[in-house]
Amino acid sequence: MLKKLFDFVYIKQSQLAAIFLSLLSLLIYLQNEHPSVYALQGVVAEFLTPLKYPILFLEDISNTKKQNRIMSERLIHLSVEAAKYSSLQEENQRLKQLIGFRETSPFQLLPAQILSRNISQELNSILIDIGKNQGVELYDPVISVNGVVGKVFAVYDNSATVELLTGPQFRVSVMIKPAEATGILQWIGGNQFIITDIPNTLLIEPDNLVVTSGYSDIFPMNLPVGIVSHTEKAYDGFTIRVIGDLLVNFNQINELFVLKVRHN
């Protein structure tokens, strides 16, 4: 009996190994948020982080000139905007004082660079070069100069994993300006997003700005996310689906900022 069993295992060893390892993979897949899985990721990230620094240094040198030109152009636009904003802010503060509003929290930005990306055409996570030692915490929002990029998903000593807005599981509470319609934004591939269940009584038009609503504990309000491209009628007849383009080009992100929100 034992010999038969042994023979069976020996003959079918490759099939049994495939079944066993597939089940083990499935178990890991279902235990994605287990602390030991996080610990394993941390060990790999901490080991690999220093290896990437020479490549980052070379990339930095080659990108500096190009970035400098873009930043100069942007600076000119922003100076004009800042002048407008300054007068509007004064007016806003005065009006807020009149109605007794409390000032919202200011941010602190921690600059970060990308160490590794997903090999898929669409990215769902990246590794950045700052971690606990630099003040990064779990679920800190991550932004680029163009808008929301994602949130910190796992933190290690000197690196962190960022779950991107272009992940299939990622959702963010947003507001469409100027109609102030709120909904949950979900990425649908490419550089596009969808916001469902918006009442059809609200006027949403192409080029309307989509910003974070501030209703979640993670993202503060008014961080730019995307631009509305068009709307579609939903099957129920009472709501519309808003389709738009994300402001961040996820194939070209290089420098990021981890946003530290100072809660009052």
Added chain:
Amino acid sequence: LIRVVFAIFLFLFISLLQFLFIDFLSIAGVFPDLFFILLIYLSFRLPPIHTIAAGFSIGLMNDMLFNVALIGLAPLVKTIFAFFLTKISENEKVLNPLITYAFLIILIWMNHGVYNWFYFIQIADTEYSVFLYRTLPQTVYTSVLLITLSYFIPVIPEER
């Protein structure tokens, strides 16, 4: 033993290559699956059980380096396709080389297809675009790279 040690060395080298130079391998946002190419090469050089173990290890490394949010998906897909690769490798002698390559390209397509299907399962309205804009370009890139590489290093070794 020498082959296994060499396979481990190659595995670490490819992991490092894909980790350090991933941005340079991109063509219009499409990346090749170097890990699957490595697995194809190993399947014709290692015993079946070692190939399956390699599929699992390669998948695990793939997820730890590039896809930590869905860790476990690549080991699952690569273990299953490593098993199919062992079947092609076992029958390689009775197959025409062209048919062997055709089977390999089908497996590359299925590897990308199944992975993308699991990956995008939670997003509605994307089945067609996932195939057209992700699976197809990835399959073409990985297959072209495999065929180019096989010109220099044959996938099927002369002495087996």
